[in-house]
Amino acid sequence: PDHEPDHGVAVETSKPELKPPSRYKVVMLNDDYTPMDFVVEVLESFFSLNREAATQVMLKVHTEGRAVCGVYSRDIAETKAAQVNDYARECQHPLMCQIEREA
Numbered sequence: 001p002d003h004e005p006d007h008g009v010a011v012e013t014s015k016p017e018l019k020p021p022s023r024y025k026v027v028m029l030n031d032d033y034t035p036m037d038f039v040v041e042v043l044e045s046f047f048s049l050n051r052e053a054a055t056q057v058m059l060k061v062h063t064e065g066r067a068v069c070g071v072y073s074r075d076i077a078e079t080k081a082a083q084v085n086d087y088a089r090e091c092q093h094p095l096m097c098q099i100e101r102e103a
């Protein structure tokens with residue numbers, strides 16, 4: 001015969017997804033009011049940075065206006081930015097994070 005008979009085994013026929021999912025940067029923005037030690041504490045607790053790395057990121061935001069805190073899947077990046085913004089507001093600081101799709 002030209003081809004084997006159908007034995008009823010299900011075969012995946014959908015088109016394979018070839019592109020990997022986009023990654024998103026969580027970017028922290030400078031402001032004039034949030035205390036430096038609060039920013040360091042936030043970077044340590046929400047982005048798993050040690051004191052030294054958190055201090056470096058905080059100083060980069062302070063001097064350059066913004067810095068990347070981490071790069072994640074879209075869901076994780078959105079959640080981290082929202083958690084930081086909610087926590088900062090709870091503590092009555094204007095500290096802000098936003099997310100940006102990686103180039």
Ligand code: TYC
Binds near residue numbers: 062
């Ligand atoms: N610029 C703030 C100050 O002088 C410190 C600061 C750093 C605020 C980083 C926000 O994301 C920030 N107290």
